[in-house]
Amino acid sequence: MLTEVFTLRQSEKEERLRAELVELVAHHRRNCPPYDRILAALDTDPEPATLAELPWLPVRLFKTRKLASVPDDEVIRVLTSSGTTGDVSRIHLDRAAAATQSRMLARTLGTVLGPRRLPMVVVDRAGVVGDRRSYSARGAGALGMVNFGRDHLWLLDADDRPDVAALKDFLARHGDAPFLIFGFTFMVWRYLYEVARDHGLDLSQGTLVHSGGWKKLADQAVDNAEFRRRLGADTGLTRIHNFYGMVEQIGTVFLEGPEGGSLYCPDFADVIIRDPVTWEEAPVGTPGLIEVISTLPTSYPGNLLLTEDLGVVHGVDDGHWPGKRFSVLGRLPRAEARGCSDTYTGGR
Amino acid sequence: MTVRMRFPAGPDLPVDEVLPATGETPLAVGDERVVDFLTLVSRRLLAPALARRHPELGSLGFFLRRRELLRAVERLHEALGPQALAFPRGVVFHIPPANVDTIFVYSWALAALAGNINVVRVSPRSAAAADTILEVLNDSLAEADPVVARTQRMITYGHDDAVTARLSAGCDLRVVWGGDRAVNAVRQHPLAPAARDLTFPDRASFAVLSVAGWAAASPAARREAVAGFVNDAYWFDQAACSSPRAVFLVGDADRAEPVRAEFVALLGAGARDRGWEVDAAMAVEKRVGAYGLAADGAVARMAFPDNLVATMDLAALAAAPREWLGTGTFGFVTVTELAELVPFVRRQDQTLTHFGFEADELREFARQLGGRGIDRIVPFGAALRFAPIWDGYDLFREFVRLVTVEI
Secondary structure (H helix, E strand, C coil), X not given: CCCCCCCCCHHHHHHHHHHHHHHHHHHHHHHCHHHHHHHHHHCCCCCCCCHHHCCCEECCXXXXXXXXXXXXXXXXXXXXXXXXXXXXXXXXXXXXXXXXHHHHHHHHHHHHHCCCCEXXXXXXEHHHCCCCXXXXXXXXXXXXXXXCEXXXXXXXXXXXXXXXXXXXXXXXXXXXXXXXXXXXXXXXXXXXXXXXXXXXXXXXXXXXXXXXCCHHHHHHCCCHXXXXXXXXXXXXXXXXXXXXXXXXXXXXXXXXXXXXXXXXXXXXEEEEEXXXXXXXXXXXXXXXXXXXXXXXXXXXXXXXXXXXXXXXXEEECCCCCCCEEEEEEEECCCCCCCCCCCCCCCCC | CEEEEEECEEEEEEHHHCCCCCCCCCCCCCCHHHHHHHHHHHHHXXXXXXXXXXXHHHHHHHHCCHHHHHHHHHXXXXXXXXXXXXXXXXXXXXXXXXXXXXXXXXXXXXXXHCCCEEEEECCCCCCHHHHHHHHHHHHHHCCCCHHHHHHEEEEXXXXXXXXXXXXXXXXXXXXXXXXXXXXXXXXXCCCCCCCEEEECCCCEEEEEEEHHXXXXXXXXXXXXXXXXXXXHHHCCCCCCCCCEEEEEEECCHHHHHHHHHHHHHHHHHHHHHCCCCCCHHHHHHHHHHHHHHHHCCCEEEEECCCCCCEEEEECCHHHCCCCCCCCXXXXXXXXXXXXXXXXXXXXXXXXXXXXXXXXHHHHHHHHHHCCCCCCEEEECCCCCCCCCEECCEEHHHHCEEEEECCC
16 A cells, blocks of 8 residues: 555654644744734743644634634635534634645545545535535535545435435446445444445445544444444445544544554654643553644644544554554543533523 | 422422412411421431531531521511511522522522422432432421421423423512523513512622731631632532632732742642542643633733643733633732722622631722622632522512501
8 A cells, every 4th residue: 555644653753743843833823823822821842852742722722712823814714613512613724724734635545545536435415515615524524525536426315315226326337446435434334334234235346434433333332343344244345444533633634544443643643642630641552632733734723732532542653554553532521510500591 | 291399209290280379378487387397407407427428518507507597587577677577479489500509498498488489490400419408308398387398399390491481470589590591591481570580690709819918827827718719619610600710819919929829839739638620521621711711812821730720820800710711720810909809890790709808908898899799708718608698689588578567
């Protein structure tokens, strides 16, 4: 599997990233006054010796404050992510940042998809992309991915029912050569896996790229290993790549290796698992909060973000690709306080 | 449209059977039968085994002691004089907050002592202490006069607007706790023309620490003060309306810095000693809150020495946060004298906890405020102590109606 972006061993990557990020942090401080005020209040070291010492922001801050490093008139796109509580992240991209993110996403996924566009099944409905000016998370995910394929089949109809006849037709035309499947993990399971199994469809030439987490499948006792095993056994689909990414670091995806089970960091990105008490880097094998690191964000200060996801590093420079390999274990529950407020919310 | 009967415990009832048919109360202000019942409840709450499990029920037990109840009735009559007679309002509908387990009892007990028929909505999300109180109330019923069970009702129902509407239309006084959102939501439901609301909207609270007073205090007094502050701040995750969100150091700026440092050190130690913990989710919440404030330019310096305590040196007095920023997040700002706080204070501000001041200083400050904000000024450690005068209301007075007789 040829790759342009999974090449660096950890020590070399850390030194490169550290140097680039020192510059990027300085760039954002110059151009994003709220970000500068935060780092000034934290009195951070402008040139720390290690990657782990660079200052991170809690990712949810993009839901409570506008943080952009370019003037409003240079913003060509504002990405939003929907949160469970209704508040959304707002991510401001200028022309250069938008171009970089899609180019780097293409290089990352090109590692597993190859250089040519493949016929593509999207496990979603066409309408999910919707209004191009204001993206939903699901729509943005699908829209970001459709460029990697051609002759698209949107598997679901307007009522979210899988169109089995259309899928059979797609496989009759494209099923003998490599093709691409994209979808959110639980939707792939519910709408593609079950349909393909029940109709005896052959997906063995497909490459599946999926994301979105396991929470909705937990009650069916389906984890990553079971997902891969059953898809392989029942549909022949074995090229399966989960990925982890978020709108707040658009263009950066942490991609599951071909052997399955571990996510890898592209050369321009990394993760640090932090102990939630000391906030120091946790040792290999010890779970903690995931800090995602990427050099891509230039139009907003999103290079170093503490997520509310729990993860664990399984190993360093010991997997299919070099660098850290890790898993996402789940989400931190939202903090809830006792207190006098917010009791009766009526019917709304 | 049925509701769960929590007190007196029993089968679910249709909402129309929760309120007595006539709405006329058979009770008098300070009714002996109610006093007897509350006394029984007080004794049970003060039983050592229970108080150990739920320390907050101990203060409730003290509040309901016979002597306290009789004194409240006596004070009312004294204040009224011979020309006014006090009677129950009629039916009082209480909507207490879900997360502060004991408020519903204070609110209800005073209204019951005033002789009212009461319906209390106990939230389905209420915590263990609430269940314990309901058990105590039900256990005490056997020895009580049957009129108590006939007139006092505690019910639970989900977000059923129809139930709220029915009870709102049938009451003489509606008591709404739980902040702005709760008040606004409940106000969608009309009251009878002669009825009215007693509302407890969102409030913010602060602490003042005298630099000179701190210097004059013994190490033991300082530790005790901080222990009280820890209780004020951490008991309800700093989210209670009366929990301090910021500390104003009052005095000489140069001398304030070491005082602040010692206070923060004792605060961390005190919170740890009391066994308070801040989990990962809350620690992240605090970063989101404090970083956001810093992004706005309100914070000159912030520090997160551990998950329990986060400190923010505020850029200005006006930057002091009124919103909740996560458990154990404290703004600090130094002012030369209390009077400097006057322009900062708003109607929304409720409790000011204090340490190291003379009584006259605090009274003078209250006069300067002129009632435009801050309803109670209490020592460190007393922020959460419920008092019958709350948010500027003398609750017992609110629960009675007056009839005047002039000769």
